[in-house]
Amino acid sequence: MVLDGSLEPGARLRETEYSNRLGIARHTFRAATQILIGEGLLRRSPNRGVQLAVLDSDDITDIFRLRAALELEAVRLVIEAGTELPDAEHAVEQLNNLPESASWRSVVDADMAFHRAIIDGAGSERLARAYDSVQSEILLCMAQLRPHYDKPSQVARVHRELLEPLAKGDLELAEKRFRAHLDKATENLTDALKAQEEVAAGHPGDILPQSAVA
Amino acid sequence: MVLDGSLEPGARLRETEYSNRLGIARHTFRAATQILIGEGLLRRSPNRGVQLAVLDSDDITDIFRLRAALELEAVRLVIEAGTELPDAEHAVEQLNNLPESASWRSVVDADMAFHRAIIDGAGSERLARAYDSVQSEILLCMAQLRPHYDKPSQVARVHRELLEPLAKGDLELAEKRFRAHLDKATENLTDALKAQEEVAAGHPGDILPQSAVA
DNA sequence: TATCGTCGAATTGTGGAACAATCTACCAGC
């Protein structure tokens, strides 16, 4: 529910309400929320329960800053070790084979799989764990903002260009391209956020449900 | 208890035992462990409860790899923004003022404070959160391994050398020095681990309590 | 009318008991 956009950003998750709705005990619900809090998807304030995280443009910048740090370290490790990345190449292939009319979701999935493959290629358990957390937040962003996506072929091309310097072992170029790519993504998301805020401007203090901006 | 070395690495934390000992309910203990699991200090296997993490030399390398990624990104951000780091300088000063006979703990604290100050200086909430997690693991390492530490004046000197390129805005030199420093720390810890394992070799499969190696 | 304080309801945080599912250790039998 948190990640599929069916909850409004900032929504308060009352324990009795949600434990009843999900058919689980209140304790169990609390345990579940605790895990999500650890992943940064929910926030808890003492005696005031948990809320779905609200992401402003600073948060987006921040998420992608950490994402950049992690991915670039992964890139460094992959190049140093000369690791092959079949999963990443597979993801590019998949993007390339998607029809222009492909669903938003399938493009996002392939995109995510590509970046995930690079992290996994680095072979660092903790890098991967930290990336789990940012990836969750990115998914939350995506679910809430539904940013613009280029055509699959375009996305495929960009990602192939990311992979190129990795295969050649050119760290400097790889770093440059990844930073550019991630900066672009940040821009896309902040733009989407700005657009959403403008739509919501007519209802000050009110946050539109997903359906209103999709 | 997890961080002060009073628990053996790999120790299983039985719910009834510890909730009784701590005078809290089993539910409350479970909630507490869930938080520590999120920080990577405890591990949970389904139906087998939680254990204190056991860190082998691969884990140490891995922890410091992530640490390096985070600190270097922080360094980058600090240099880009030209941020002043009074807390870091204060930590160096503190190290410098410590007597040669200073307690192990006080050196560790000042060392930690120095690196923390750089992370905080970057002004990224999520970088700081990710660093919290590795810092906890580092503390766990330290508590379990008690690695060798140089004299405070020596430690102060090394850290002043880290700060230097930050003030001058020399990213390349900063990166080089930080990597060298962190690689050295990794080596220290893996050496300490190896030494501990050799001591424990007489008791195969057995892990010595802290007191036996301190 | 607007602001403030008070009180009651709702909600969270924690405790306690219970029970099914699972794991562990021990024991008997082959």
Add this chain to the structure above:
DNA sequence: GCTGGTAGATTGTTCCACAATTCGACGATA
């Protein structure tokens, strides 16, 4: 010695209870 089963321990979850805190409505006062 290995296998299978059985009993006890442990975890995961549920239900109920209650103190502490917060939220919200109401009414008093300026």
